[in-house]
Amino acid sequence: MSEMWINMGPQHPMTHGLWNLRVKIDGEMILDVDPELGYLHRGIEKISEDRHYNEIITLMDRCCYVAGIAWEHLYILAAEEALHIEPPERARFIRVLCEEMQRIASHIMWYAAFVQDVGLMTPFLYGMRDRDLVLDLFQSFTGGRLTYEYMRVGGVRNDLPSAFPAQCRKVLDWLMEKFREYDQLCLGSAIFHKRCDNLGVLKAGDCVDLGVTGPMLRSAGVRRDLRKDRPYAVYDQLEFDVAHAETSDVTGRYLVRMEELRQSVRIVRQVLDWLDRNPGPVLAANLPRWMGAPYAPVGREGYLLKRKYAKGVGLSAIEEPHGEAAAYVVNEGGEHPYRVKFRSPVLINISAAKNYLVGYRVADIPPIMGSVDICVGECDR
Amino acid sequence: MPTEDLATRLRAAAPETTATVEPLPGTDGRLRFPPDQALAVFRACQGVLGYRHLSMVGGIDWVDHREVFYLVWSDETRRYLMLSSDLPLPAPHIESATAVWPSANYHERETWEMVGIGFDHHPDLRHLLMPDGYQFNPLLRSFKLHEPEELEVKVRHV
Numbered sequence: 001m002s003e004m005w006i007n008m009g010p011q012h013p014m015t016h017g018l019w020n021l022r023v024k025i026d027g028e029m030i031l032d033v034d035p036e037l038g039y040l041h042r043g044i045e046k047i048s049e050d051r052h053y054n055e056i057i058t059l060m061d062r063c064c065y066v067a068g069i070a071w072e073h074l075y076i077l078a079a080e081e082a083l084h085i086e087p088p089e090r091a092r093f094i095r096v097l098c099e100e101m102q103r104i105a106s107h108i109m110w111y112a113a114f115v116q117d118v119g120l121m122t123p124f125l126y127g128m129r130d131r132d133l134v135l136d137l138f139q140s141f142t143g144g145r146l147t148y149e150y151m152r153v154g155g156v157r158n159d160l161p162s163a164f165p166a167q168c169r170k171v172l173d174w175l176m177e178k179f180r181e182y183d184q185l186c187l188g189s190a191i192f193h194k195r196c197d198n199l200g201v202l203k204a205g206d207c208v209d210l211g212v213t214g215p216m217l218r219s220a221g222v223r224r225d226l227r228k229d230r231p232y233a234v235y236d237q238l239e240f241d242v243a244h245a246e247t248s249d250v251t252g253r254y255l256v257r258m259e260e261l262r263q264s265v266r267i268v269r270q271v272l273d274w275l276d277r278n279p280g281p282v283l284a285a286n287l288p289r290w291m292g293a294p295y296a297p298v299g300r301e302g303y304l305l306k307r308k309y310a311k312g313v314g315l316s317a318i319e320e321p322h323g324e325a326a327a328y329v330v331n332e333g334g335e336h337p338y339r340v341k342f343r344s345p346v347l348i349n350i351s352a353a354k355n356y357l358v359g360y361r362v363a364d365i366p367p368i369m370g371s372v373d374i375c376v377g378e379c380d381r
Numbered sequence: 382m383p384t385e386d387l388a389t390r391l392r393a394a395a396p397e398t399t400a401t402v403e404p405l406p407g408t409d410g411r412l413r414f415p416p417d418q419a420l421a422v423f424r425a426c427q428g429v430l431g432y433r434h435l436s437m438v439g440g441i442d443w444v445d446h447r448e449v450f451y452l453v454w455s456d457e458t459r460r461y462l463m464l465s466s467d468l469p470l471p472a473p474h475i476e477s478a479t480a481v482w483p484s485a486n487y488h489e490r491e492t493w494e495m496v497g498i499g500f501d502h503h504p505d506l507r508h509l510l511m512p513d514g515y516q517f518n519p520l521l522r523s524f525k526l527h528e529p530e531e532l533e534v535k536v537r538h539v
Contacts, residue, residue, distance in 0.1 A: 046520055047526065210484050211436070229459040315405065317461065352484075
């Protein structure tokens, strides 16, 4: 049969976002692939050069639409380092709480979308139902369900409501019970194994060479997790295990994410206990809670942009739900950052597509690309 | 790894380099090297020094030159190292790191189209996020975003 290129995307059930996977096929066999990106490029790095430090937080939520608050955390860590600001301890714990809750929401979203790629409809509905509970929790203290705008340079906007810990523990108990059901639905299904085992294999050495990070890397047996290896915020005070698998295939990535869900629940519980014992401020003194208009109101001395900060650079890296995300903020003493650079884990995981797709069949593309967990928002920025 | 130690080990691995190491918080340091020694520095960092993972590549448009930086990670010491090089205008270019870190491919494509830094011997240097044939480098300081007052679009009714 003759070879030909086909486009899977930009609108295709496989893509989960706006991007195009060009595939060279011979019959059913994949010979070559070429990801085509940029459909969702909004120039967030460029716009950031024209925004005050707090205003960039708004952009971060739009950066990744399933893990917005994790990107807020990433940016805030770099910005605070660049501006030489220390947040209160309680704010650090609340941020970790946010990041782990976001990881739960993001992984459940991934689960729901991925199992649908494999052909199972029921788990999709289960996943969306349970993700809503986490979003409800977010709504109770940020007011948002998708774009939160909750973190601030020097802390977070507001403390948690008094009813939050009890509600959160209730949801965590529910989720732990449901995670068992998730596994029964998938791992107990012969269809799931037929469609996922030994598929999309990317071995540890290739993962490291190609820069692949996150659950894809850990499913190949490399236990790199920035929360353990380079503890940021308060992760060094929390107990959790790094989820990993040895199979390097789609099933391995599923197992890693499911274990990460359980570990995230474990972390959130510890953080809730800590927050119960340690009340205190959540924002450093003299820093504004509000996001800010382009021009500061006269007389608002506490306004962040009215101050002059010493020059500095900030580098942060977090274990985002999709993998290793990094931010580099250059502060040249002005009101805006001189340069902001983000590393998107999804972009690099997609860049290795040739290495885990070639040699498989066209029908294998949805489960394999589904197991990568693609968020085009952060990929294109 | 202390910065002096890193400089010594780099000089032992690649004697011809004149790279210097300065401290950068939260990392092993920032290693500055002249652009013509790029490949030797990359090889030494990836090989003997053990920074196997390239995390990101980016460019900064300074007033009188452009800077390219690489963030690399070592699984052994579990630390980052930043490499950076100042490239002279008007045609800033540097050797591609793809021969040493294959993951540099997309990073360099992005840096090339956004900051206008050329990467010599890159296997596939074409647009990544921008459409093919795009003429500008959006992350240069000379590429202006609209001023707030200009955002007011005057609608002309026909």
